[in-house]
Amino acid sequence: MILSQLYGMKPPYTITGKILKLVASISEKIGEVNAAHLSKPPTELRKKNRIKTIHSSLEIEGNTLTIEQITAIVENRRVIGPKKDILEVKNAIVVYDYLDNLNPNSFESFCEAHGLLMNGLIESAGQLRSKSVGIVKGSEIAHIAPQSGMLKPLMNDLFDYLKNDDDLILIKSCVFHYEMEFIHPFIDGNGRMGRLWQTLILKNYHPVFEFLPIETLIKERQENYYEALGKSDNSGESTLFIEFMLEIIHESFEELLNIQNVSLENIDRINLFKSIIKEDYFSRKDYLKNFREISPATASRDLKFAFENGMVEKIGDKNSTRYKFK
Structure with a gap:
């Protein structure tokens, strides 16, 4: 997989019947969202979903702050908690507020977002890692990431695929998420960057994606999320991860559309x-x-x-x- 990317080939995955069915159903849901004027959901719902997104994405990475504490930080109220956890939340708020200024097809934007997300948390915020890393699950090494010298060409190839491949953006966003996690370009913050960047790619496709509870559903199915990543690693292609993420996206649309009696102000x-x-x-x-x-x-x-x-x-x-x- 790595060599195929290094030489500019398309990341490997198979378009299955399940993927096609999910894409078709998600496209129908987008039509329903447009008809219900939910492309930009009501202000209060957007705020709640943004807070839930930040809470879920950071909780996956071990952050201990509650939704109530994160709400307080969003509202500029004082919060008592671990300094690192509070800084992670403040950084995430900055990045999500900055989404409109980020270009999903730009590697420079990608590094800029990481710099904001990890500012004050690691010394190399916004910079590719300079040493080799392995991902440990329990007592075993689950994944050895590519060497640091390969990172720039690998990420350039991945952004080239994102910009120029003819596949549907729903599929490409999942492929990008998986391949970025596999490459593991940063010393820390890769998981939250993978989820953030998929949201940004999809937001560029349709504004409703900025406000869908995708990360909340990933948190609820965290074991399945890591299992889909691991199985895709073992199979040498991202097919299973694409299926998993499309299921999550589909479910998030259903949650949004199940809101009864939404009245826009x-x-x-x-x-x-x-x-x-x-x-x-x-x-x-x-x-x-x-x-x-x-x-x-x-x-x-x-x-x-x-x-x-x-x-x-x-x-x-x-x-x-x-x-x-x-």
């Missing part, structure tokens, strides 16, 4: 419409077309709120009024 509708319309001018009629369940009066109140709070500019008057997001 005006700010949620405004932000969602901004992500759709971007910098184009639009009318109240355009806004209503996207939110058929609200009345013209509600649409007018939304747009008045957006204008008064400096979110949009407007030109014209009455029926000829046009709006544009700033």
Whole structure:
């Protein structure tokens, strides 16, 4: 596997019937999310899912802080706990808040994210490791990572695959996650980087992925997660890991869509419409077309709120009024 990557070949995996079925079902779920205006879920739900994501990803790595403590840190309240654990949470908050500035196809962005995530935790934050490492499970060495001299070409090949291969992004995000874990480019923080970067790759594909409880489900099935990594190592290809991660993604969509009676607030509708319309001018009629369940009066109140709070500019008057997001 390593030599195939080193010489620029595609990472090995097989597209199974199970993978195709999961991809098709996830694509259907994305359609349901769009129809339910959940591309950007309500603000409070987004906040809760972000906190759960940080808690789960760090708990997998041994962090001891509770969801309540992480919530307090997010809200800038004082927390008593191990300094290292608190710093890990603060760093994770910084990285997740910085997602819009990261390019999923850029190795430089990847290293920048690691630098933010591991800032103050290791001396080599943001830098490839300079020594060999083995992954120990119990009393046995479960995986010997590639030598440090191979890391840059391996990661360049992996990003080249991510940018240029024709396979579906759902599949490529899983392959990247697995191969990055296998390469183990950093001395520490590889697990959380693998999960973070898959989220970033998928977020670029559809905004809802930023807010799905993917890492929470991985934490709940942590043994299966490591088992899928190990079995893929043993088989010499990432097929089993792709199947596992697509199952997790599918399940996370079901969790989101199972939320009953989700009612969007005006700010949620405004932000969602901004992500759709971007910098184009639009009318109240355009806004209503996207939110058929609200009345013209509600649409007018939304747009008045957006204008008064400096979110949009407007030109014209009455029926000829046009709006544009700033």
